Amino acid sequence: xxxxxxxxFSLAPWLFARxxxxxxxxxxxxxxxFRELAEKHSxxxxxxxxxxxxxxxxxxxxxxxxxxxNVYVMVALLVYTGLTVIGFTDDYLKVVxxxxxxxxxxxxxxxxxxxxxxxxxxxxxxAESHSLxxxxxxxxxxxxxxxMMPVWFAFLFFFLVMAGSSNAINLTDxxxxxxIGCTITVALVYAVMAYVxxxxxxxxxxxxxxxxxxxxxxxVCSSVLGAALVFLWYNCHPAEVFMGDTxxxxxxxxxxxxxxxxxxxxxxxxxxxxxxxxxSSVIMQVGCYKLTKRRIFRMAPIHHHFELKNWHENKVVIRxxxxxxxxxxxxxxxxxxx
Numbered sequence: 001x002x003x004x005x006x007x008x009f010s011l012a013p014w015l016f017a018r019x020x021x022x023x024x025x026x027x028x029x030x031x032x033x034f035r036e037l038a039e040k041h042s043x044x045x046x047x048x049x050x051x052x053x054x055x056x057x058x059x060x061x062x063x064x065x066x067x068x069x070n071v072y073v074m075v076a077l078l079v080y081t082g083l084t085v086i087g088f089t090d091d092y093l094k095v096v097x098x099x100x101x102x103x104x105x106x107x108x109x110x111x112x113x114x115x116x117x118x119x120x121x122x123x124x125x126x127a128e129s130h131s132l133x134x135x136x137x138x139x140x141x142x143x144x145x146x147x148m149m150p151v152w153f154a155f156l157f158f159f160l161v162m163a164g165s166s167n168a169i170n171l172t173d174x175x176x177x178x179x180i181g182c183t184i185t186v187a188l189v190y191a192v193m194a195y196v197x198x199x200x201x202x203x204x205x206x207x208x209x210x211x212x213x214x215x216x217x218x219x220v221c222s223s224v225l226g227a228a229l230v231f232l233w234y235n236c237h238p239a240e241v242f243m244g245d246t247x248x249x250x251x252x253x254x255x256x257x258x259x260x261x262x263x264x265x266x267x268x269x270x271x272x273x274x275x276x277x278x279x280s281s282v283i284m285q286v287g288c289y290k291l292t293k294r295r296i297f298r299m300a301p302i303h304h305h306f307e308l309k310n311w312h313e314n315k316v317v318i319r320x321x322x323x324x325x326x327x328x329x330x331x332x333x334x335x336x337x338x
Contacts, residue, residue, distance in 0.1 A: 003066070004226035008058035012234060015057070016241050019048035024095050047239055050091050051231060052247020056084050058227035063220055070213040071126040072261050075119045076220045076254060082115040083166060083253040087245035102245070112166065112253065116159040119257060124151065132211050137263040139270070139334040142207040144263075158257075161265045165256030166249050168275035171282055171301045173248040176237040178303060178317045182274045182324040183251055184228045189271045189328045190258050191221035196335060197262040207338045209263055217258050224251065237314055267334055273327030274320050277302055 025046045059080070067073045090103040123133040134154060136146035149157065173179035196202050198215020231247075234240045243251075252275070259268040269276055281302035288296050297305040306316045 001222040001226035004058045004062045004223040005230050007061060008054055008227050008230035009233075011057055012054055012230065015054055016048060016051065016234065019050055019241065024048045024050050024091075047242055049095060049242040049244035050088065050246045051235065051241035052084065052087060052243040052245075052250060054241075055224070055227040055231055055243065055247055056080070056250065058230065059220070059223045062223035062226070066223075067216045067219040068213075070216055071122060071129050072211075072214055073216050073220065075122050075261065076217060076257055078122070079115055079119050079162065079257040080250055080254040082111065082118075083250040084246060086111045087247065087249035090245040090249070108249075109163065112163040113159060115253070116155060116162055119162075120155050120158045123261070124154070128212065132209065133261070135209065135263065137209065138266050139264075140337055142338045144209065157265070158260050161260050161268065162253045162256035164279070165259070165268060165272065165275065166252035168272065168279040169252030169255075170245060170248040172275055172278040172303070173243065174301060175303050175307070175313055175317055176239040177232055177235050178320055179248055180228050180232050180235055180243060181317065181321045182272075183255070184225060184232065185321075185324040185328040186255055186268075186272050186275075187221045187225040187228060189331055190255060190262065190264070191218050191225060192332060193264050193267075193335070194218040194221055194258065194262050197264075206335050208335065211262065214262055217262060220254075221258065224254065237317070267331050270334065271328050271331035273330075274324045281305070 025048050060077070063073060063077060086103065086108060090108070093099040094102040120133075123129050131148075134148045135144040136149050136157070137144050169179055169183065172182060194217035195215055196206060197208060197211050198213065198218070200210045200212075202208075203210040228251075231241075231243060235243065255272070256265070256268065259265045278301040281297055282300045284296050285300035288294060298308040299305055303316050303320065307313065311319075
C-alpha cells in the first residue's frame with residue numbers, strides 16, 4: 001500500500017497536468033438532461049477525466065513487484081487491465097470523438113463477457129484452482145452449497161458478479177469522492193477476506209475454505225486501497241480530476257473478480273451495499289417509469305435524489321461513506337457467523 005501511494009503521488013501531478021493539457025474533460029450535462037442539477041454541477045466543467053489511469057499505474061507495478069505470481073493474481077490483473085481498456089475506450093469516444101454515448105452498452109457487455117470467459121477459463125484449467133473455483137459458497141454456511149458448479153453456471157455467475165460490480169460502481173461515480181471513497185472500504189474488507197482465505201489456520205477456525213495462494217490477492221486489494229486514497233486526495237470536493245469509466249468500470253470488475261476467487265461473491269451484496277443501492281435505484285426508476293410513467297425518485301442514481309432534496313454534495317458523500325463503512329463491517333461479521 002505504501003509503495004503504491006508513493007508511486008501515485010509521484011505520478012499524479014504530471015498525469016493530471018497532461019490530461020488537462022490534452023483537454024481530456026468530459027462535458028457536463030445540460031439542463032435538458034440534468035434538470036435542476038445542471039446549475040449545481042456547472043462548476044465541474046473542464047475538470048479532466050480518465051483519472052482512473054493513475055490508480056491502474058499505481059496498482060500494476062506494486063502487484064508485479066510484491067505479489068507472488070499465481071493464477072489468482074494473473075486473473076485479477078487480466079480483468080483489471082481488460083476493463084481499464086474498455087473504460088478508457090469509452091472515455092476516449094466521449095471526450096476526443098465527442099460521442100456523448102461513448103462505447104455502447106452492447107460492446108461493454110461483450111467485452112465483459114470475453115473477459116469473464118478468459119478469466120474463468122484460466123481458473124478452471126489450472127490444476128490447483130479447478131476444484132476450488134468450481135465451488136459455490138454463500139454467507140452464513142460452513143460448507144459450499146455446490147461442490148461442483150456446471151461450467152455454464154460458473155461462467156454465468158462469474159459474469160454477473162464481475163459485470164454487476166463493474167456497472168454498479170460506474171453508476172455510483174457521479175459526485176466528487178463518492179465512488180472512490182466507498183471503493184476504499186470495499187477494498188479494505190476484501191483485503192482482510194483474501195488474507196483469511198489464504199491462511200490455513202484462520203480459515204479453519206472460521207470454517208472457511210482454505211485456498212492456497214489466494215492470500216496474494218491481499219496485495220492486490222492493498223494496492224487498490226493505497227491508490228484509491230491518493231486519488232481521493234485529488235477527487236474530493238471540489239474535484240481536480242474525475243476517474244471516468246477508465247477507473248470505475250475497472251475497479252468494479254476487479255473487486256467482483258476477487259470476491260469470486262475468495263468465495264465471497266454474494267457477500268459483495270452486503271459489503272458493497274452503497275453500490276447495490278445506486279444500481280437498484282436506477283433499475284427501480286427505469287422500471288417504474290416504463291410501467292406507470294411515474295418516478296420513484298426525483299432522479300436516479302439515488303445520490304442525485306438527495307442532491308435534489310437540497311443536501312449539499314459533501315453531506316451526500318460523507319453520509320454514504322458512513323453507510324459504506326457500516327456495510328463493510330457487517331460483511332466482515334459474516335465470516336464469523338456460520
